[in-house]
Amino acid sequence: MSSTTEQATGARTWSVAEHLDDILTAVQPLEPIELNLLDAQGCVLVEQVTVPVALPPFDNSSMDGYAVRAADTERASEASPAVLTVIGDVAAGSSGTELTVGPGRAARIMTGAPLPPGADAVVPVEWTDGGTGAGPARTMAPHSASPQGSGGQVRVHRPVTPHAHVRARGGDVCAGDVALEAGTVLGPPQIALLSAIGRPAARVRPRPRVVVLSTGSELAQPGEELAAGQIYDSNSFALAAAAKDAGAIVYRVGAVTDDAETLRATIEDQLIRADLLVTTGGVSVGAYDVVKEALTSVTEEEPEAREGEAAEGEEGEDAEQAVHRAHVDFRTLAMQPGKPQGFGTIGPDRTPILTLPGNPVSSYVSFELFVRPAIRAMMGLADLHRPVVRATLLPPHGAGDEEPAPLTSPEGKRQFLRGTYTGGERPEVRPVGGSGSHLIGALAHADALIVLPETVTKAAWGGEVEVVLLG
Numbered sequence: 001m002s003s004t005t006e007q008a009t010g011a012r013t014w015s016v017a018e019h020l021d022d023i024l025t026a027v028q029p030l031e032p033i034e035l036n037l038l039d040a041q042g043c044v045l046v047e048q049v050t051v052p053v054a055l056p057p058f059d060n061s062s063m064d065g066y067a068v069r070a071a072d073t074e075r076a077s078e079a080s081p082a083v084l085t086v087i088g089d090v091a092a093g094s095s096g097t098e099l100t101v102g103p104g105r106a107a108r109i110m111t112g113a114p115l116p117p118g119a120d121a122v123v124p125v126e127w128t129d130g131g132t133g134a135g136p137a138r139t140m141a142p143h144s145a146s147p148q149g150s151g152g153q154v155r156v157h158r159p160v161t162p163h164a165h166v167r168a169r170g171g172d173v174c175a176g177d178v179a180l181e182a183g184t185v186l187g188p189p190q191i192a193l194l195s196a197i198g199r200p201a202a203r204v205r206p207r208p209r210v211v212v213l214s215t216g217s218e219l220a221q222p223g224e225e226l227a228a229g230q231i232y233d234s235n236s237f238a239l240a241a242a243a244k245d246a247g248a249i250v251y252r253v254g255a256v257t258d259d260a261e262t263l264r265a266t267i268e269d270q271l272i273r274a275d276l277l278v279t280t281g282g283v284s285v286g287a288y289d290v291v292k293e294a295l296t297s298v299t300e301e302e303p304e305a306r307e308g309e310a311a312e313g314e315e316g317e318d319a320e321q322a323v324h325r326a327h328v329d330f331r332t333l334a335m336q337p338g339k340p341q342g343f344g345t346i347g348p349d350r351t352p353i354l355t356l357p358g359n360p361v362s363s364y365v366s367f368e369l370f371v372r373p374a375i376r377a378m379m380g381l382a383d384l385h386r387p388v389v390r391a392t393l394l395p396p397h398g399a400g401d402e403e404p405a406p407l408t409s410p411e412g413k414r415q416f417l418r419g420t421y422t423g424g425e426r427p428e429v430r431p432v433g434g435s436g437s438h439l440i441g442a443l444a445h446a447d448a449l450i451v452l453p454e455t456v457t458k459a460a461w462g463g464e465v466e467v468v469l470l471g
């Protein structure tokens with residue numbers, strides 16, 4: 001308990017770990033769907049993919065040059081080139097059966113083109129005269145500019161061994177091989193393999209659709225003129241960006257006014273496209289804390305309706321009833337920033353909802369600690385959390401010669417201060433800005449969170465601290 005008010009209300013204080021556990025126990029991975037490859041990027045594969053056709057599907061050239069019988073080049077040298085008769089071209093995309101390379105013959109061949117029957121090696125064009133009768137060639141003349149290049153004679157200046165510059169059928173992957181295991185995250189290389197084996201789509205867990213909604217009658221949208229008492233809505237942008245960064249498909253709903261009915265109606269409108277709802281603001285103890293008002297009053301007013309809901313059909317439920325099916329637990333966390341939090345479900349599909357505090361740093365830190373892991377859990381990712389490292393705590397940049405006072409933290413609270421991190425053999429972290437949860441300027445220069453655990457009230461410079469890397 002951090003205050004007498006909390007003791008008086010009987011509300012218990014949750015630890016960061018308890019709140020996170022509660023969220024991660026409730027949030028489930030989304031049902032898999034078939035997605036086109038580019039839509040599946042960053043998603044977790046849920047099927048084992050086997051290779052239907054060998055890669056490469058046929059023996060082909062790894063160089064632009066001449067397909068030859070290696071034996072014909074055995075004694076070739078610059079002084080005494082092997083002279084071969086050019087019988088035509090084999091370009092990438094040709095079937096590879098139009099020409100047969102007999103003894104003393106060569107076919108011009110392009111990178112990726114099938115090795116024609118009779119040939120067993122490729123001589124790069126640079127090892128030949130390119131059919132010019134002069135010294136070593138640098139390139140081949142373009143076919144369109146010089147169709148005669150596919151005929152005549154070519155002088156080969158260096159011998160090749162059988163299979164030289166030939167990529168063997170199945171040399172990459174064989175039919176029946178496991179291409180990718182279930183659980184693989186599809187990055188560009190995995191998408192390369194899936195497309196190379198002819199798969200247009202893959203069965204994956206989709207990205208969650210996250211609706212980010214800010215609240216507050218004081219909020220104006222960037223670009224608008226600020227009226228007296230107004231500030232710009234930065235949370236909905238910060239959280240939408242963070243949700244996108246975490247892997248979600250994001251719908252940002254800017255600034256709902258501090259009116260419970262308007263908020264309920266807005267949430268109802270958004271439910272249709274939400275796998276997860278995130279609100280910011282309105283969860284503290286003020287008279288205009290609209291999220292708490294809109295969702296608490298519902299929970300408290302309709303206990304009987306809630307009890308019966310599992311058995312009841314949900315069809316025909318009107319908009320208001322749908323939103324009224326909210327079970328949001330508003331709680332106090334032993335952390336700073338981010339003390340007031342809410343978590344629960346809402347609507348007929350019991351869509352998870354996280355209600356974050358309104359102070360900009362509080363909402364961002366809360367997102368990093370609670371929403372990001374929830375999004376990643378819904379995606380079926382194994383790695384839910386930001387990396388945590390240890391680093392030496394140094395004074396802020398520009399602190400001067402005199403050592404500043406040590407960092408302090410309220411007893412019983414886990415504090416997350418913003419910092420700049422330098423990796424390497426001896427990792428270091430320096431605070432940036434103060435502990436105020438309104439300090440967006442400093443947040444924009446931070447790349448780490450310095451964690452001062454509940455038991456720590458003072459952190460000396462030069463000591464070791466835990467650091468969350470924000471990436």
Ligand SMILES: Nc1nc2c(c(=O)[nH]1)N[C@H]1C(S)=C(S)[C@@H](COP(=O)(O)OP(=O)(O)OC[C@H]3O[C@@H](n4cnc5c(N)ncnc54)[C@H](O)[C@@H]3O)O[C@H]1N2
Nearest residue numbers: 214216233234235236281282283284289339357358359362
């Ligand atoms: N008497 C008490 N007052 C407060 C307490 C408390 O325990 N007792 N807790 C404080 C803490 S800690 C926090 S955090 C905030 C949380 O308040 P709310 O979640 O209700 O947020 P608001 O009151 O709506 O806003 C707080 C602050 O943040 C600004 N804000 C809100 N939304 C945005 C936005 N989208 N973009 C930019 N800035 C935003 C808002 O203007 C306020 O300045 O409560 C403390 N109070």
Ligand code: MOO
Nearest residue numbers: 337338339362437
């Ligand atoms: O907990 Mo509030 O989030 O400190 O500013």
